[in-house]
Amino acid sequence: MGNLEFLFLLKGLQWTVLLTLISFVGGSIIGLLVALARTSENKILVQLTAGYTALFQGTPLLMQLFVVYYGLALLQLNIEPWIAVSIAYTAHASAFLGDIWRGGIEALPKGQSEAANALGISYLTRMRHVILPQALKVSLPATVGFMVQLLKGTSLAAIVGFVELTRAGQIVSNQIFQPMLVFGVVGLFYFVLCWPLSLYGSRLEQKMALATR
Template identity: 55%
Template sequence: MIREFSLTEVWVIVSGIWATLALSLIAFGLGGLTGLGVALARTAPIKSLRIAAATFIDFFQGTPLLLQLFLVFYGLPVLGVKVNLWVAAGLGLALHAGGFLGEIWRGGIQAVARGQSEAADALGLGYYDRMRYVVLPQALRMSFAPTVGFLVQLIKGTSLAAIIGFVELSRSGQLVSSITYKPLLAFGLVGLCYFAICFPLSRYSARLERRFAVNN
């Protein structure tokens, strides 16, 4: 039975925003922790750590996000690990984010002037204190704009979680489209919702990039 496109259908689509935002925050938080570890390993003095981190980055940057979601969703049960949709989608997106954030923050760490590390060494700071108090604060500040830019891409990337059955903003639009037979109206509203979320973040990222360029 075809239903009219009413306020109920609008609410169904809009209510999908919270799932998109929640999934994005989970993926960004876990991906940030993973990315920080990858960035530190990528710049570590131990060669095996650098190789392992580079392999991780190459895999998650060199394969489609959809494939990564499939590997988590279908791969973990094969290993005897039962996962629900939230865990599968969150873990897949977090690993994806870790690969990209690790490379972004690696660039920030290596962009810090070598003299800063040499000064820390002269003060007798060990590797942990040097990274914590000298290098990382500067590196993360320089990497803030591209990090926000990646967050925008991650929010849009959550739409692929619909393929494994996760109901977020895009999936909500698809469900409404299937019962109203008005795909242009349904997905037009979905597009407006994504725009309302991502456009302010994109502008904020651009402003941060300009501010950092002026300060340097």
């Protein structure tokens, strides 16, 4: 494998990292809104966001990619492939992160919310300064774990022709006919990205377990 092929793989790696970051940040923003809606006292919001979560958790990510990628084309919306793929991954991430953080919020003792209500603290202030900081801390190991899954899941974008790391590997492999070498390098890139995050998530879980003893 020559320098040009290796640089092409690095370009694919760059798009993998960028897609992961865009999806995670966008999914975090929407997911936080989903978590707040699902733990609110508004039954309509609860039902709508529960349906949203069930839809994206209950259908394959590949199908979601197809629906967004080709659905936008059918609507005559000519956007860049990476934008369409980012929309699909962001929606996917928001459903899972919203559910993770909802669990973190509901895991906290109800007495904290009741005490805040008794003191006349508004819902937004209570969530911002009392509930969310604790809920996000509790949910951090699961959040890191999902980020690892999201990073690996970006490989499915190759199916719709988006040139991320896996697709770059396919292209290079077809050019030089050395699939073991090429995908060995691709696998190494994924490992270098995912292993530190997995290790960090495991350490967080251990710290949480020690803190609760």
